[in-house]
Amino acid sequence: MPKQYKDKQKQSKKLEQFREFQQRISVHFQNEKLLYQAFTHSSYVNEHRKKPYEDNERLEFLGDAVLELTISQFLFAKYPAMSEGDLTKLRAAIVCEPSLVSLAHELSFGDLVLLGKGEEMTGGRKRPALLADVFEAFIGALYLDQGLEPVERFLEAYVYPKINDGAFSHVMDFKSQLQEFVQRDGKGVLEYRILHEKGPAHNREFEANVSLRGEVLGIGNGRSKKEAEQHAAQEALAKLQKHHMNQ
Known part of the structure; x- marks a missing residue:
């Protein structure tokens, strides 16, 4: 089978995965390029230099700030008696790497990541830092695509219930x-x-x-x-x- 045909098959399968993913989480991107970029690791870009791929590092930077803002706003409203110091500790526990990795696993983010062959072979798909970065990049992409409201709805579905159920009460x-x-x-x-x-x-x-x-x-x-x-x-x-x- 020609390599070009194999590549097209892979691409088609990946696009189908992204469609199913959006259906599953009830989030539909207007600009799907942003969604693909959120899941594109730098190792993939390095191996496909002839194609105009962008990695997710800038989206990760933005997503980190958007997460801090939305989580801060939620905690500020939910805990009116909590001190600034305790709010900071609680927010840090929610947006820390292990928490983001847990969320990424729950939503099967690892299955969607576009990786270079070397990164794939060394288990990059399950690497905690990589998964946490992808989660932040996804938030950044969603914010750029649709603004804060859809980000809030996504967090209301997958993050805020964990806070309400006391998942982070060990720091409070x-x-x-x-x-x-x-x-x-x-x-x-x-x-x-x-x-x-x-x-x-x-x-x-x-x-x-x-x-x-x-x-x-x-x-x-x-x-x-x-x-x-x-x-x-x-x-x-x-x-x-x-x-x-x-x-």
Whole structure:
């Protein structure tokens, strides 16, 4: 089979993959060249110098800034009692390489990347830094193609639910946030109580609650007393913020 024919077959298959990908994530690019560029690694461009391919490095630069802005805006609105320092820590946990790699895996970004043969042979398709870069480049491409709103919709579908489900709660101090929220309104003193301890010494589980003036606001479980109290504070904070927003 002639090489030219094989190349056309490969290209046709790749275009079909991109069409299916857009269908799957409910995002449809007006300028599909931007989408292809987001998934084009520099090693691919180096091997196809006779063709006008562009790699994704500039899109990655833009996507990084767009991600920081959109995630910052979401966190600012979601956590009105959170300090600037805690907001910064939380944002960093969301946009760090391991988080972006996890998202890229979830959406099968690695299957779409255009790589040079050398990069392909050394496992580039699964390389964490490469996948994180592709995720940022995709965000940059989507922003250039359609603006901030579609980026927000994409994040609402794939990123914000993880934040809401507490996937990044390990970097958050909910007890401090709750204390600040309560002090701001002068509502009284918070009290934490350990309700139960169960399990063997090497695998204990604790249940705690937090109350304000005798009213239980939140209950939480954890592998330590501190973790159980943090989860109780998280539940209480969510309840108080919801009530505050509905007033």
